[in-house]
Amino acid sequence: MSTDDVLQTFVAEARELLLGMEDSLLALERDPRDGEAISATFRAIHTIKGSAGLFSLDQLVAFAHVAETLLDLVRDGRVAVDGDLIALLLECSDYLGFLINQIAGEEVADAATQEARRPTLLARLQACIASSVAPSASQAESPRQAPPSAVPAAGEVADPVHNDAWHISLRFGPEVLKNGMDPASFLRYLGTLGEIAHITTLWQQMPAPEAMDAENCYLGFELDFRSEASREAIDSTFDFVRDDCRITLLPPRSSIDDYLKLIAEAPEGLERLGEILVASGALSQAELERALERQRQAAPPALGEMLIQEDGIPAPVVQAALEKQAKGRENRSAATRFIRVDAEKLEDLINQVGELVIAGASATLLSQRSGDTALIEAMAQVGRHVEEIRDRALSLRMVEIGESFNRFPRVVRDVSRELGKDIELVITGAETELDKTVVEKIGDPLMHLVRNSMDHGIESIEERLARGKPAQGRLSLHAYHESGSIVIEVADDGGGLKRDKILAKAMDRGLVAPGQALTDRDVFNLIFEPGFSTAEQVTNLSGRGVGMDVVRRNISALRGSIDIESQEGVGTTMRIRLPLTLAIIDGFLIQVADSAFVLPLDLVQECMELPDGERLQSRGQSSHYLDLRGEALPCLRLRNLLNLEGESSQRENVVIVQYGNRRAGLVVDRLLGEFQTVIKPLGQIFRHLRGFSGSTILGTGEVALILDVPTLVHDASGREARLLGESNAGQAIGSEQPA
Amino acid sequence: MEMKTHSADGVMHLALQGEFTIYDAGIKDELLALCAGPRVEIDLSQVNEIDSVGVQLLLLVLRQAQMQQRSLRLVALHPAVNTMFELYDLHQTFGLDNNGELPS
Numbered sequence: 001m002s003t004d005d006v007l008q009t010f011v012a013e014a015r016e017l018l019l020g021m022e023d024s025l026l027a028l029e030r031d032p033r034d035g036e037a038i039s040a041t042f043r044a045i046h047t048i049k050g051s052a053g054l055f056s057l058d059q060l061v062a063f064a065h066v067a068e069t070l071l072d073l074v075r076d077g078r079v080a081v082d083g084d085l086i087a088l089l090l091e092c093s094d095y096l097g098f099l100i101n102q103i104a105g106e107e108v109a110d111a112a113t114q115e116a117r118r119p120t121l122l123a124r125l126q127a128c129i130a131s132s133v134a135p136s137a138s139q140a141e142s143p144r145q146a147p148p149s150a151v152p153a154a155g156e157v158a159d160p161v162h163n164d165a166w167h168i169s170l171r172f173g174p175e176v177l178k179n180g181m182d183p184a185s186f187l188r189y190l191g192t193l194g195e196i197a198h199i200t201t202l203w204q205q206m207p208a209p210e211a212m213d214a215e216n217c218y219l220g221f222e223l224d225f226r227s228e229a230s231r232e233a234i235d236s237t238f239d240f241v242r243d244d245c246r247i248t249l250l251p252p253r254s255s256i257d258d259y260l261k262l263i264a265e266a267p268e269g270l271e272r273l274g275e276i277l278v279a280s281g282a283l284s285q286a287e288l289e290r291a292l293e294r295q296r297q298a299a300p301p302a303l304g305e306m307l308i309q310e311d312g313i314p315a316p317v318v319q320a321a322l323e324k325q326a327k328g329r330e331n332r333s334a335a336t337r338f339i340r341v342d343a344e345k346l347e348d349l350i351n352q353v354g355e356l357v358i359a360g361a362s363a364t365l366l367s368q369r370s371g372d373t374a375l376i377e378a379m380a381q382v383g384r385h386v387e388e389i390r391d392r393a394l395s396l397r398m399v400e401i402g403e404s405f406n407r408f409p410r411v412v413r414d415v416s417r418e419l420g421k422d423i424e425l426v427i428t429g430a431e432t433e434l435d436k437t438v439v440e441k442i443g444d445p446l447m448h449l450v451r452n453s454m455d456h457g458i459e460s461i462e463e464r465l466a467r468g469k470p471a472q473g474r475l476s477l478h479a480y481h482e483s484g485s486i487v488i489e490v491a492d493d494g495g496g497l498k499r500d501k502i503l504a505k506a507m508d509r510g511l512v513a514p515g516q517a518l519t520d521r522d523v524f525n526l527i528f529e530p531g532f533s534t535a536e537q538v539t540n541l542s543g544r545g546v547g548m549d550v551v552r553r554n555i556s557a558l559r560g561s562i563d564i565e566s567q568e569g570v571g572t573t574m575r576i577r578l579p580l581t582l583a584i585i586d587g588f589l590i591q592v593a594d595s596a597f598v599l600p601l602d603l604v605q606e607c608m609e610l611p612d613g614e615r616l617q618s619r620g621q622s623s624h625y626l627d628l629r630g631e632a633l634p635c636l637r638l639r640n641l642l643n644l645e646g647e648s649s650q651r652e653n654v655v656i657v658q659y660g661n662r663r664a665g666l667v668v669d670r671l672l673g674e675f676q677t678v679i680k681p682l683g684q685i686f687r688h689l690r691g692f693s694g695s696t697i698l699g700t701g702e703v704a705l706i707l708d709v710p711t712l713v714h715d716a717s718g719r720e721a722r723l724l725g726e727s728n729a730g731q732a733i734g735s736e737q738p739a
Numbered sequence: 740m741e742m743k744t745h746s747a748d749g750v751m752h753l754a755l756q757g758e759f760t761i762y763d764a765g766i767k768d769e770l771l772a773l774c775a776g777p778r779v780e781i782d783l784s785q786v787n788e789i790d791s792v793g794v795q796l797l798l799l800v801l802r803q804a805q806m807q808q809r810s811l812r813l814v815a816l817h818p819a820v821n822t823m824f825e826l827y828d829l830h831q832t833f834g835l836d837n838n839g840e841l842p843s
Contacts, residue, residue: 203795
C-alpha cells in the first residue's frame, strides 16, 4: 500500500470513529452517567489522535490532544457531564470532521469559517479542563495513554525513581470473570515474559456479603515485574481485557510524576496505595514523600504549559503508535470479514454482467431458432447461472439503508434544540438493503424531509400540551421492501397538513383552478410544487418554499416517487418509494403491434385475456374500465396510447400492474414472457418523454423501451379522478350559482 | 463442589471437595452460613481446582470472620490451591507460611 492508500484508510477510519463518537455523545446526553459512552468517546478521540500522529498531522493531533485531555478528566469524574460539555464535544467532533475532510483533499466550502472556530474551541476546552475538580497531578494525561517516557532512555526521564522493574497496576472490571477470563491467567502469562518480583493482591474493594456478587471480579493488583520484554509485548498481555480493566504500565525508572499519578488515581486511596508501593519496593519511603510533597504544591496546569506539552508531541506519538499496533491486533479479526473494494471495480463488474445478460439472451434466442434440443437445454442452464451471477453481482452493491439513517440522531438533536422542541427519533428497518448509489443520493432529500417534519410538522411543546399530546414529539424513519421497491417513510405525530390552507394558497398561486375537485392526496402533493410553502413563519431551516420541489425532483431522478398521507392534528407520513436497483431488473416482455416493451416484473400482478365484449367496446378508445372480479380497473390501451399501427392480434391481453396501492390494466397484443433486462438510460433528447423509464437490448439485438409503470398507473387512475372531478365540479359550480 | 462438615470440641470443621470455580458461585450464602461459627477450620486439601471466584469467596469468609473477631483458619491446601495462593501472594493473608503450612 502506498502512503496515499494508507491515508485514505485513515480518513475512512477516522470518519467512522467520529460517527461512533457522535452516537456515544448522544447516548451520553440521554444518560450522563453512561460510563461506557464516556469511554467510547475517549477511545475514539484517542485512536484518531494516535493514527494522525503516524502521519504527522500535527494540526489534528494538537487539537485532538486537548479534547482527549478533557475527556480523560470526564472519564475520571473530575469534569461533570452536562449539556454544554456535550455540545462542546459535538462541535469538536464537527471540527475534527472538517480537518479530516481537508486531509482527504476535499473542497471545503467554508474552510475559513471552520478554521476560525479552532481558537474558540480550544479556549473552551481549556476552560473546561481548568474547571476540573481535585486537580491532582501536574499533567493531565491519561494513565492508559501514557507516561511521556515511552522508552526509558537515560537522561530523558525527569526525576526518575530507583525502581528498576516495571510497575504494573491492574484493576479488573467486574465483568471479567463472567466473560470467561480469569485475572490469574493473565498473571500466569505475564510470568512467561519475565519474573513477577512482587505482587500485592487488592481485594479490599470487595463489598459486604449481601452486596457481593460471587461472579463479579473485585480484584486488583500492584505488581513489580522484571523482564527483558518490550513494552509492547508486556502491554499486549492485557489485550483481551483492555476494555474492562484499568491498566497502568510504568517502565523501569519511570518519572516520579507517573507514580504520583498512579497513587492519586487509585480507588484504594492515596495513603493505602502509597504504602503498598513502598512495601513492594516500587518506591522508597523518601520517594513517596517527595511525590506527595509535590502533589501538595501542584496547581492546575496553566494554558501555556498545556500548549508546550502539546508541542512536545514526539513521545506521545511513539506511544500512540505502539498502542495503535496493539489495537490493530484486536481489530484484525473483525477486519478480515470485510474487504474494501473500489466502487469503480464493482461498477465495472456489474456492467460486464449486464453485457453477459444481453449476450446470453441473444445466444438463447439463436439456440431456440436452431431447434437443437441439447443446445437449448445447455443454454437454459447457462441462462440460470447468468441469472444467479446477476443477482449476486447486484447484491454486492446493496448496503443497509441504516448508513444514511446514521446521521439523523445528531440532526434531530441539533434541530430540536434550535427549535426548542423535544423530539424523539425512532428508526426502524435500518437493515433494509438498497443499492449503494441510491443510498448516497437519497441522503439529502431525506434530510430535507426530516427537517421539514421537525420544523413544520411537530408543534411546539406548549401547543402539543394544549392539544393533549405528550410534550415529546415523535419522528420516525421507517424502511421496508415492497414488491420490487424500497419504501422509506418519514412520519411525525405533529399537526398534520392543513388541507384548506394548502388549497387556498394553491389557488392564490394559480396552481389550481377554483372549483376543481381534488382528492386529499392531490392537495397534499401540491406542496411539492416549486415555490410552495405554507409556513407562517420563515425560519432558517425551512419555509422558503425551496426544497420540497427539489426533493421530488431528486427522487424522480432515482425513478422513485413520493406521496403524503396526513391527518390534521394527528400527523403526517411522507412515503418515498424507490426502485431497488438501478442496473438490471427482471422484466416482463410484451408486444404491442410490432414493438416490444418491457415492464418490471415485480410490478406485474397478473395477466388475463381481454374478454371479447370488452374488446369491441374498447376499440377506438384509449382508456376503459374493466370489471376485475367486481372491482373497476382502469385500463390503458397501449396501442392507442402510443399511437402504434400494425397488425393486431386476435386475442388481446391485459397485464395488471400495481404501484403503491393503485392498480391499472395495460391492454397489449402479446405476452412474450420473462426477460432479464439490463437498463440502459434514455439519451438526453428523450429525457422528457413521459411513460418510459429506459431502454434495453433484446436477444435479437433490437431495442425495447421500458415502460414507466408508476407514470402509467398514475395517468390511468388520474384520468378517472379527473373525469369524476369534472362532473362533480360542474355540479358544484351549478349549485353555487348566486341567486 | 461438595462441602462436608463435622464439629468437634466446639470447632466447626468444613471440608471442601472438588472444583471450586465460577460454577460454584452459587454456594456463597451457604458457605457464609457454614463459616458463621466462632471457630472454623476449612480443609482445602481436596480442592483440586480453584479460580479467582473461589479465591474471592475464601477472602470473603475470612474478612467476615475477622470483622466479627471469630477464628477462621485454613488447615490444609491442595497443591492447586497452593499455586493459586502463590500467584496472588495470599499465604500471609490467610495466616499461612509460604509453603501453605500453618506456622507452628
